[in-house]
Amino acid sequence: MKKYVVVLAAGKGTRMKSKLYKVLHKVCGKMMVEHVVDAARGVDPEEIITVVGTGAGEVEKVLTGKSDFAFQEKQLGTGDAVLTAKEKLADKDGATLVVTGDTPLFTTNTFKNLFAYHAEKGNAATVLTAEAPNPFGYGRIIRDDQGNVLRIVEQKDGKPEELKVKEINTGVFCFDNKKLFEALKHVDNNNAQGEYYLTDVLEILRNEGERVGAYKMHDFSESLGVNDRIALAQATKIMQKRINEAHMRNGVSFIDPATAYIDSDVKIGNDTVIEGNVVIKGNTEIGSDCLITNGSRIVDSKIGNGVTITSSTLQEAEMDDNTDIGPNSHLRPKAVVRQGAHIGNFVEVKNAEIGENTKVGHLTYVGDATLGKDINIGCGTIFSNYDGVKKFHTNVGDHAFIGAGSTLIAPINVADHAFIAADTTVTKDVGKYEMAIGRGRQVNKPDYWHKLPLSKDKDWE
Template structure:
C-alpha cells in the first residue's frame, strides 16, 4: 500500500542578506518566484497535503501562491525546527511521509523529489537526508557516514574536525521523515545553542538515538541543491535555470544561436524550427509558434506569436502577431495589439490597443492607437492616429483597401470607409466615405521673389 505523502515548504524568512524590500522567496528566477518554482515541482509529485510556513511577508507570499497550498504562520523566527512545528495542527496526527524543502531552492526538480521518496521507503527509514557532492563544501553541513554507508551524523562547518571538513557530501536541507516520528521528535529539540534556535537537524540525532534508520540519498547534480541567500546566489541560480530552459528548447527543435545570451522565462513555449538570435528576452506566458525568426534584441512579454512570424529588434507586450506577419526593426507593440496574418509593421512604429487586418502594410514612423484597420490597407510614413483629446481616448475605424498618405493625422473618432483615400499631409477630422479621397490641407501659395527680401541674401554664407 502506498503511503500518504505530505510536503512542508519553509518560506518564513525575510532574507536580510538580500538587502531588499521584497521578501526572499518572492525574488524571481527566470520569470517565476523562487517559492513558486519549488511549489510547481512539488505539485508534480502529487502530495496529499502541501503546507507552506510563512512569516515575514506572509500576506505577499500567500497572495503569490494562492490556493495551491495551505498556510501556517511562524510568528517568531526561532529556527527551522520551530518552523516545521507550526505545521503540527494540520499534519501532526497523520500517517505517512513528510518531505521538508526550503522555499529558496528554486532549482530542485520533481524527479529528484520522487527519487528521494522512493529511496526513503525502500530503506525503511524514519528520516532520509537529500545530499549532494559539492565541489567546494565550505559552509555546508557535512554528511558523516559509517563503514557500511549508513549516516552517522551531520556536522556543521564550525563543528567539523579537520578530517570531517574534507568531506564533500553535504546536507542540502531537504528531508523525508516518517510524519508522526517527525513531530514527536520536534518536541524534544532544544535551543541550547549560540543562536538560541530550534534546529531541524537535531531531529536526526533524536531519531538516531531511538534506534531509527537514518538514510541519505545523494542526488546526481549539485547545481539542483543551490539555495539563494543573497543577490550573488540569485544570479548563480538564474544562470543555471536559464541554461536548463534553453537546453530543453533546443532539444525540442528550437535553434538558439547564442544560449548564453538568450533569456527565456520558465513558462515560455516555443515551436520547432523557430530561430532565436542573441540578446532576445522572452518573458511571462509568451507562446511562439513554429518557423519563426526572433531577431536580435527582441523583447516579447506575455504575447502570442503564431507560425512564420519575423521580429527584428522590437518590443511586443501582451499582444498577438498572427501567422506570417513581421515587425521591425525598432518598433513597439503595446498591450492589446492584434496584428493580422501577413501584416507588415516596419521600423520605428508603435501600435497600441489596435487590430490590424490581414496583409495591411504600416511601413515606418507611424503611431496606431485605439484603432481597427481592415485588410490590404497601405499606411504611409509618419501617419499618426490621434486618439487622445486630453480627457478621453477615441477610436478610429479604417476599411479594407484604404490608402492613407504619408504625414497624415487621423483625429479620432472617425470612420474611413473601404477603398477610400487620404491625401498625404492631411489632418482628417471627419468621416471619409466609400471611394472618396479626403484632402485636408491648405492650398500651396508661392511667394515670388522672397529670396530678395532676406537681409543676408547677398552674403556668401547664403550662397
C-alpha cells in the same frame, strides 16, 4: 505510501537587502517559492503546507490554490518551523518531504527519487545530499565506517576534521511523518545559533534505533540556496541554461543560448530560431518557423507561425501567422496584428487591431484604432486618440489608403476604399471611394530669394 510536503518560507532574508520578501524574488519569471511548490506538486502529495512568517500575506497571495499554510511567529529555526505544521500533519501516516522555499532549482524528478529511495530502504529519515566542490557554509553529512548517517554538522558547529567533508546537506529531507513530529518534541536549541535545528531529528531518530539514510543526487547545482543577490544571479543562470536546453531538445534553435533569456513558462514551437540578446518573458507563446532577432523583447504575448520579429518590443500583444515587425518597433498592450500584416521600423501600436495584409511601414503611431485588411499606411502617420482627458477610437475600412504625414483625429471613421491625401489632418468621417484633403494649397512666391539679406552675399550665389 501517502506523501506530504512542508515548504519552509518564513525567513525574511536580510542579506537580499530588499523590501521584497526573500522567497518572492524571481528566477526566470517565477518566484522562488513557486518553483519549489510546483516541483513538489509533481509528486502528487496529499497536502502541501508552506510555513510563512514575515510577509505571510504576500506569500499566501502567490500560493493560494497550490498550498495550505502554517504560521511561524518567531524565527526560532527549521525545527520550530516544521513544528508549526503539527496540527495539520502530526497524526497522519505516510512520508513528509521538507524543503526550503529559497531553493528554486530542485526538480520534481529529484523529489520523486528521494521518496522512492526512502520507501525502498524503510528509513525513518532520509536526507538528500550532494558532493560540493566548495562545501563552505553547508551542513556536513557525518557517516560511520559502514556509510550510515550519524548526524549533520552545521558550519558554525563543526570540528576541523568534520568541516573537511564535502558531502553536504541540501536542506531537503524525507521523514516518516509520525516519527518526525514525535522526534521534534526532543529537539533543543543548545548550539551556536540558539535555534531548533531540524537536522537534530536525524540523530534523535538514530539514537532510538531508527534507520537514517541519505540519498546522494548527481547534480549539485540543484541544491543552490539563494540568500543574496549573487546567489540569485547564479540560480537564474543555471535555470536559464536548463530552460534553453529543454527548448533545443524540442526543436528550437538558439544562435547564442548563453545570451537568450527565456522565462520558465514560455512556450516555443519547433524550427523557430532565437538569436542572441533576446528576452522572452511571462506567459508568452511562440509558434513554429519564427525568427526572433537580436535585441528583441517579448512579454506576455502570443505569436503565430512563420512570424519574424526584428529587434522589436512586444508587450501583451498578438501577432498572427506570417506577420512581421521591425526593426525598432513596439507593440504595446492589446495590439493585434492579423495574418500577413507588416509592421515596419519605428512603429508603435497600442490597443489597436491591424487587419490582414495591412502595411504600416515606418515612423507611425497607431493607438485606439481598428484597421481593416489591405490598407496602406503612409510614413509618419499619427492616429491622434487623446484629447487630454479621454481616449477615442478610429476605424479604417478595407483597402483604404492613408497618405504619408497624415493625422487622423479620433473619433473618426474612414470607410472602405477611401483615400486620405498626404499631409492631411482628418477631423471628420471619410466616405467610401472619397478622398480627403485637409491641407493649405501650395503657393510659390517668385523671386523670393532676392528679398533676403543673404542674397547680397556673393558666397551664397
